[in-house]
Amino acid sequence: MPKLFVKDAPKESLVVRGARVVDPVEGIDTQLDVKIDSGTIAELGSSLPANGHRVVDGAGLVLAPAFVDPHVHLRTPGREDEETIASGTQAAAAGGYCAILAMPNTEPVVDSAAVLGALAEQARADAEVSVGFLAAISKGQAGAELTEMGELADEGAVGFTDDGRPVVATALMWRALQYSSITDRPLAVHCEDPTLSRGGHMHEGAVSAELGIGGWPSIAESVMVERDLALAEYEGRPLHLMHLSAHESVDALRRAQAEGISATAEVTPHHLVLTDEAVRSLDPNVKMNPPLGSDHDRQALIEALRVGTISCVATDHAPHARHEKDVPFEAAPFGVTGLETAFSALYTHLVEPGVLELPTLLERMSAGPARAYGLEAPRVAVGAQANLVLLDPGASWRVTEDAFRSRSMNSWLIGETLQGRVCATIAAGRLVHEG
Amino acid sequence: MGDLHVMRDDLRPPDPPARRHLISITDLTREDVERLLGTARSFERSLEREMKKLPTLRGRLVVNVFYESSTRTSSSFELAAKRLSADTMSIKASGSAVDKGESLKDTAITLGAYDPDVIVLRHPHIGAPQLVARVTEARIVNAGDGKHQHPTQALLDLYTIQESFGRIEGLHVAIVGDILHSRVARSNIQALALLGARVTLVGPPPLLPRGIEAMGCETTTDIEAIGAADVVYILRMQQERMQEGANYVPSLREYTARWGVTPERLRPGQKVMHPGPMNRGVEIDPRVADAGDALIETQVRAGLVVRMAVLYDLLTTGPAAVKAELPVKVA
Numbered sequence: 001m002p003k004l005f006v007k008d009a010p011k012e013s014l015v016v017r018g019a020r021v022v023d024p025v026e027g028i029d030t031q032l033d034v035k036i037d038s039g040t041i042a043e044l045g046s047s048l049p050a051n052g053h054r055v056v057d058g059a060g061l062v063l064a065p066a067f068v069d070p071h072v073h074l075r076t077p078g079r080e081d082e083e084t085i086a087s088g089t090q091a092a093a094a095g096g097y098c099a100i101l102a103m104p105n106t107e108p109v110v111d112s113a114a115v116l117g118a119l120a121e122q123a124r125a126d127a128e129v130s131v132g133f134l135a136a137i138s139k140g141q142a143g144a145e146l147t148e149m150g151e152l153a154d155e156g157a158v159g160f161t162d163d164g165r166p167v168v169a170t171a172l173m174w175r176a177l178q179y180s181s182i183t184d185r186p187l188a189v190h191c192e193d194p195t196l197s198r199g200g201h202m203h204e205g206a207v208s209a210e211l212g213i214g215g216w217p218s219i220a221e222s223v224m225v226e227r228d229l230a231l232a233e234y235e236g237r238p239l240h241l242m243h244l245s246a247h248e249s250v251d252a253l254r255r256a257q258a259e260g261i262s263a264t265a266e267v268t269p270h271h272l273v274l275t276d277e278a279v280r281s282l283d284p285n286v287k288m289n290p291p292l293g294s295d296h297d298r299q300a301l302i303e304a305l306r307v308g309t310i311s312c313v314a315t316d317h318a319p320h321a322r323h324e325k326d327v328p329f330e331a332a333p334f335g336v337t338g339l340e341t342a343f344s345a346l347y348t349h350l351v352e353p354g355v356l357e358l359p360t361l362l363e364r365m366s367a368g369p370a371r372a373y374g375l376e377a378p379r380v381a382v383g384a385q386a387n388l389v390l391l392d393p394g395a396s397w398r399v400t401e402d403a404f405r406s407r408s409m410n411s412w413l414i415g416e417t418l419q420g421r422v423c424a425t426i427a428a429g430r431l432v433h434e435g
Numbered sequence: 436m437g438d439l440h441v442m443r444d445d446l447r448p449p450d451p452p453a454r455r456h457l458i459s460i461t462d463l464t465r466e467d468v469e470r471l472l473g474t475a476r477s478f479e480r481s482l483e484r485e486m487k488k489l490p491t492l493r494g495r496l497v498v499n500v501f502y503e504s505s506t507r508t509s510s511s512f513e514l515a516a517k518r519l520s521a522d523t524m525s526i527k528a529s530g531s532a533v534d535k536g537e538s539l540k541d542t543a544i545t546l547g548a549y550d551p552d553v554i555v556l557r558h559p560h561i562g563a564p565q566l567v568a569r570v571t572e573a574r575i576v577n578a579g580d581g582k583h584q585h586p587t588q589a590l591l592d593l594y595t596i597q598e599s600f601g602r603i604e605g606l607h608v609a610i611v612g613d614i615l616h617s618r619v620a621r622s623n624i625q626a627l628a629l630l631g632a633r634v635t636l637v638g639p640p641p642l643l644p645r646g647i648e649a650m651g652c653e654t655t656t657d658i659e660a661i662g663a664a665d666v667v668y669i670l671r672m673q674q675e676r677m678q679e680g681a682n683y684v685p686s687l688r689e690y691t692a693r694w695g696v697t698p699e700r701l702r703p704g705q706k707v708m709h710p711g712p713m714n715r716g717v718e719i720d721p722r723v724a725d726a727g728d729a730l731i732e733t734q735v736r737a738g739l740v741v742r743m744a745v746l747y748d749l750l751t752t753g754p755a756a757v758k759a760e761l762p763v764k765v766a
Binding site: 198199204205206207208209210211212213214215217282284323326327328329330331 | 538539540558559560561562563565566580581582583584616617618621644645646647648649650678681
């Protein structure tokens with residue numbers, strides 16, 4: 001079984017009264033009281049007695065299954081100056097997440113049971129919300145030799161990925177699909193043909209042509225998507241496509257799913273909100289891998305998320321030290337933070353304008369990612385562990401550096417005013433955020 | 436969503452008078468350009484005098500910071516500042532603290548401590564001028580930022596064309612060669628369009644950036660297209676910016692055969708320009724470079740007076756409203 005790790009601490013007992021309870025999977029969208037006994041949902045109903053529990057007034061608020069982020073860089077081990085398990089999971093709690101999946105591109109890479117075991121132990125001590133770890137596909141993510149997937153799976157690895165870089169050699173990707181079948185854990189792929197993306201710092205198009213910034217063609221992603229879908233079909237193995245950015249990739253995924261290939265995919269808030277036009281600001285905090293696409297790409301991603309072709313919102317939370325981003329655009333590393341702003345950014349830019357229904361967004365931020373990795377989805381149901389988020393759609397807030405729980409500030413939203421706030425997060429039965 | 440501001444100039448108290456920079460041609464209006472060309476023309480007349488030095492910028496400090504090699508641009512900026520009686524200081528990346536790993540930001544802060552009035556910056560990366568503008572109080576003149584912009588080159592090219600034809604509006608300029616890696620091309624496309632000229636880009640397909648037509652120009656891979664132009668503007672193959680194995684062209688030999696500008700491909704009366712440095716026998720036939728119709732040496736002379744005009748304009752109360760911050764509407 002894939003394992004999630006979290007700090008062991010006393011569970012909460014409380015009653016949330018009068019909130020609009022939305023759980024798209026359970027088919028709930030109504031005003032309800034929710035009673036939690038020692039971290040477990042004990043009762044749903046109206047006018048529930050407090051029985052000495054703390055009472056939270058949910059009037060005007062939305063109570064939903066807490067979020068699951070399938071793509072987070074915790075930078076631990078190796079770059080604890082940028083993020084730690086403690087700071088990253090505090091940021092996750094503030095963003096409404098009850099569980100996050102950490103990527104293995106650390107220093108050292110999570111490519112052995114020893115490294116994974118040490119991380120698990122640290123997460124049991126420090127993690128405010130549940131953390132699952134993906135292990136590398138190849139040793140050192142060097143793209144040459146497979147990791148010991150059997151032992152890594154036994155240790156609890158949630159899946160395998162060389163994220164941060166692609167699996168370049170087609171034969172290695174093929175072997176990884178074959179061999180990982182003994183583990184029942186999915187392969188997650190960062191789709192990028194490095195011979196096409198080489199020298200690229202932003203989406204290739206009219207904006208890169210004008211700015212003279214090295215172009216990164218959308219086909220750098222989509223040809224790898226097509227390749228990996230073909231391999232997955234041949235082997236009859238599931239595949240998870242990470243942080244899709246190009247409309248060509250979405251088209252390929254849609255065709256594959258129609259043919260019965262078991263493929264899931266994720267998309268980030270920044271690819272759903274921004275386009276390559278944002279790069280005109282030359283702000284290194286709009287530099288990410290894959291790069292921001294055209295508006296055509298953005299619309300295709302939104303539509304795919306709406307209809308479920310893409311079933312997950314993933315932040316690709318990628319903390320970077322300030323001095324590393326305080327350089328000209330082309331010299332800056334790829335990546336932006338996102339845990340603390342994902343819901344509000346998408347509420348502001350997709351739900352408020354009427355592009356996406358709130359229940360759809362909530363599903364794509366919670367049950368969708370859980371399903372992609374075969375994890376139990378957070379839900380509003382009697383007997384379930386309390387993994388809940390309390391949201392205030394009516395509140396607006398300004399994103400400021402000093403409010404981040406993350407150790408890094410490389411957010412593309414600094415200074416922006418967003419609509420929709422995370423008021424409280426209950427993760428694994430504990431109240432981990434109240435704001 | 437509101438405006439995203441990279442530069443935090445808006446967070447500081449305003450400088451009296453407003454600090455202006457020249458970072459991109461898009462910073463300028465047509466009126467700005469015409470004023471700058473007019474100022475350059477008056478400096479050209481002043482240089483015909485026996486006493487060539489003007490007292491205009493006495494006591495001002497102009498610092499030239501070059502992170503990339505340069506002959507024409509750095510020498511003309513230095514001479515321009517000296518002709519206007521400013522103090523000058525030149526820093527090159529090699530042999531400075533940059534060799535010791537100092538970041539652009541820290542180098543800029545260090546130089547800023549001398550209170551320069553103007554920093555002339557050449558850097559391999561777009562955005563470097565804005566970063567220096569953010570951490571110093573100086574006015575910034577972009578002398579080339581990566582493949583992005585080289586605005587004073589475009590201004591001196593406009594000056595050269597204006598002097599030769601008596602006008603710019605309605606002329607047809609063909610820019611030939613490695614457009615992809617050329618900041619000169621990008622600045623010139625915008626500057627020529629601003630002044631009402633027609634621009635056609637000519638070059639090998641991989642060196643014509645996808646989507647560049649949106650800047651207001653035409654593109655073709657056919658060298659015969661230069662025959663229709665009033666001015667043929669030739670660019671160098673920038674091999675130092677090309678990654679090994681990128682295969683932009685199969686060989687320089689084939690490039691020259693297909694896109695080299697030769698007397699046979701020109702018609703009488705066409706003017707030829709080149710920003711330098713030239714690779715004779717590659718993009719330009721030596722006979723073209725040395726012909727009477729070539730304006731190449733005129734360009735170099737224009738560089739001096741145009742850069743004098745730019746320094747003068749930034750340091751006096753001229754109305755060139757140029758800001759370092761670039762507000763961008765996000766979708």
